[in-house]
Amino acid sequence: MGAWRPGQLLFAGFEGTRAPRDLLGLVxxxxxxxxxLFARNLEGPEQVRQLVAEFHASAPAAHPLMVAIDQEGGRVQRLRAPWTEWPPMRTVGEHDRPSHTRALGTALGRELADLGIGLDFAPVVDVDTNPDNPVIGDRSFAGTAEAVGRHAAALIAGLxxxxxxxxxxxxxxxGDTQVDSHKELPRVAHAIERLRAVELPPFRAAIEADVASVMTAHVVMEALDPELPATLSPKVLGLLRHEIGFDGVVFSDDLEMAAVANHHTPGDAVRLALEAGCDALLTCCRxxxxxxxxxxLEALPDRLLEHPARRIAALKARYGGGTKSSDVLPPYAAHTELASQLSG
Incomplete structure (x- = not known):
């Protein structure tokens, strides 16, 4: 085994507002x-800065840590006031000014970088085509692939x-599921032609915009693989890697979610996800x-670990987030004004 270690493929959440001793030991x-980071970990600016700084300071130079968060806007934003509170991306899409969407991405990035956070699990590039979808809805920019791709590319560039x-x-x-993958396993029966016309183009747009990473869905796409959810499917992730040509980091969604956890042991889920093409695995709480x-991870052969570890190391080298570029605070007043414009 080289300088990389199997645990570098693991991204973990935790309870409480202080860094747990056992997690710091692993770091x-x-x-x-x-x-x-989740809302349960966050109290205020000084506490968050100290928390993130402690994590970064604990990591050895050979294995720097990446701190991540879901800061989408709308109902999924872990940082709220006094940080800027952003409207849902549906509202941003309806505003339909990509230059403003890019400015939103820049503002998001400035506020996260100020805290030492190097990765935002955003944007959602699912197309909102099902009004009964319990988990996406207004997290999506729009109900058309073109609009979602256009705004996703703008936000990625800014961020x-x-x-x-x-x-x-x-x-x-x-975007077209009727059950929540946090609770059960969704299945989508669309033909491959529909997927190529609606679901996949926004991902192509994001990749053309040089998006650093992609997160998988715990969803069975029956036209691609009727047995396994995308996170665990070589057929689905092979399409991402080989047909679409994405060579960045692929994150699993949270492996604690029922769509995976109810059907696979953690050990089986890890092996299947890596064999499918995932690089980084999320466990968000337990x-x-x-x-x-x-x-x-530590029991797997090197052949399953080496390429993911190299991709993750490259991601950290480009977007580490461990060091602030200056002591100048983000322009929060301007961000609040932008949020107001986007909401209008």
Missing amino acids: REGRVGGVI QGTGVAACAKHFPGH TDVRNATLAA
Whole structure:
């Protein structure tokens, strides 16, 4: 085994507003690649800065840590006041000024970079085609592939221009599901022609915009693989890698979600996800699942780990987030004004 370690493929969440000692221990040993922040971890600006700084300071130079967050806008934004609160992306899409969407991405990135956060699990590039979808809805920019792709590319350009990595989600599309993958396994029966016309083009647009990463969907796309959800399917992720040509980091969605956890042990999920083409695996809350995932990673052969570890190292080298570029605070007043314009 080279300088990389299996745990670099693991991105973990945690409970509480302080860094848990056991998680910090794994960070010090280079056995965790990143941590994910949720609202439950965040109290205020000084606490968040100290929390993120402690994580970064604990990581060895050979294995720097990446700190990630879901800061989409609307109902999915972990940072709220006094940080800027953004409207849902549907509202941004209806405003339909890509220059403003790019400015939104820049503002998001400035606020995250100020805290030492290097990865935003945004934007959602699912196309909102099902009014009964319980989990996407107004998180999507629009109900057409063209509009979603146009605004996703703009937001990615703004966000990544600040040194914060973007993540297009949820491949190959979660916009036309009727169940929540946090609770059960969705199935989509569309023909491949429909997927190529509607679900896939926004991902192509995001990749053309040089998006740093893509997150998978825990959704069965029956036309591509009637047995396995995209996260665990070589057929689905092979399409992303080989037909669409994405060579960046592929994140699994949270492996604790019922769509995967109800059907696979953590060990099986880890092996299947890596064999399918995932690079980084998310466990967003439970310590037991995190530890089982780490144990499974550390038991796998190098052939499944080396290429993902190299992709993750390259992502960190470009979008580490560990060091602020200056002591100048983001222009929060201007961000609030932009949020007001986008909401109008």
